[in-house]
Amino acid sequence: MKNCRLLILGLVIAVVSMGFVSIAAAGPIVIKFSHVVAENTPKGQMANKFKALAEKRLPGKVVVEVFPNSQLFGDNKVLEAMLLGDVQMACPSLSKFKKYTKVLQLYDLPFLFKDMDAVGRFQQGPYGQKMLSSLESKGLIGLGYLHNGLKQLSSNSPLRVPADAKGKKFRIMSSDVLAAQFEAVGAMPLKKPFSEVFTLLQTKAIDGQENTWSNIYSKKFYEVQPYITESNHGLLDYMVITSAQFWKGLPADVRTELKKCLDEAIAFGNKVSAEKAIADRQKIIDSKRSEIVELTPAQRQQWVAKMKPVWKKFEGQIGKDYIDAAIAANK
DSSP: OHHHHHHHHHHHHHHHHHHHHHHHHHOSEEEEEEOSSOTTSHHHHHHHHHHHHHHHHSTTTEEEEEEOTTSSOOHHHHHHHHHTTSOSEEOOBGGGGTTTOSGGGGGGSTTOOSSHHHHHHHHHSHHHHHHHTTTGGGTEEEEEEEEEEEEEEEESSOOOSGGGGTTOEEEEOSOHHHHHHHHTTTOEEEEOOGGGHHHHHHTTSSSEEEEEHHHHHHTTGGGSOSEEEEEEEEEEEEEEEEEHHHHHTSOHHHHHHHHHHHHHHHHHHHHHHHHHHHHHHHHHHHHTSSEEEEOOHHHHHHHHHHHTHHHHHHHHHHOHHHHHHHHHTTO
16 A cells, blocks of 8 residues: 555656646747738838847747748738647738628728828727727737838829729729729729739739838839829728737736737837838839829819718728728827
8 A cells, every 4th residue: 555655656746747847848938920021121120129029028938930021821821820820920911801800891991091190090099999809709819000001003104083093903902892992983903912913013914003102112013103193092001910819828927018019019110111101202203213193182082082982882891980980080
């Protein structure tokens, strides 16, 4: 009996010891952060800033591995990979979430926000913050918004009034709202990957596209598009996203500190984005490769009148209260 007790005690000690070894061997929490752009972009700089802050403030507890340029996943696959635990953080464009929630389609509505200050007010307000949790039932949690900026229209011929776009082919992201936006002016929207846009423009397989100043410059679209209409008609923003299982499974103190690091990194990225939009617009002007078309108030109002009915078309999916809150943010 005594030998039996000693054997049981020995087994217990062995199991407990193995547990301690397992915990010790587990090491720091590894966060794989996947994104699709270069490291010198606002998104790339934001991700690297988050890595630096997190590893400095949580030494030995957290390691952040950043994978730029779609090294791990493209935006179309990253959310599925996140739910499988293959990646812990990503920052897709807001248009990529329609499979998981309809409410984020709000950000694709044309002429909804008058400037980036209005965007910021809405996103930091109750409706914008509520949107971050709109994916939780699908196993995802939004942690914050990163700006790219307002979109412009580039084309092979000048676009001054909506009639100028009629019959022309424009590349869009995979978004039903963006498709309806171009159909409203009689244009033909084509859903194509971002990586193919330059070639499509260069070969004139499409007539134009919509994008921010930083994307038009960094991807050299201005070199193959003689005209860029400064329309500021839409928004291109991103959401930093994580798995609900991963985020809620973190120790509370680690989770709190990571959120602080991320908030600081996003603020840094948004500052970079604002500065880059101004600088890249000027670089395009200086290149003399593309003419910037500035709309008169009357011309701009024609675009608004044609595209604004898209709001009503998607009001039932998005929610009138969300749209009203976005409009109020312009004041």
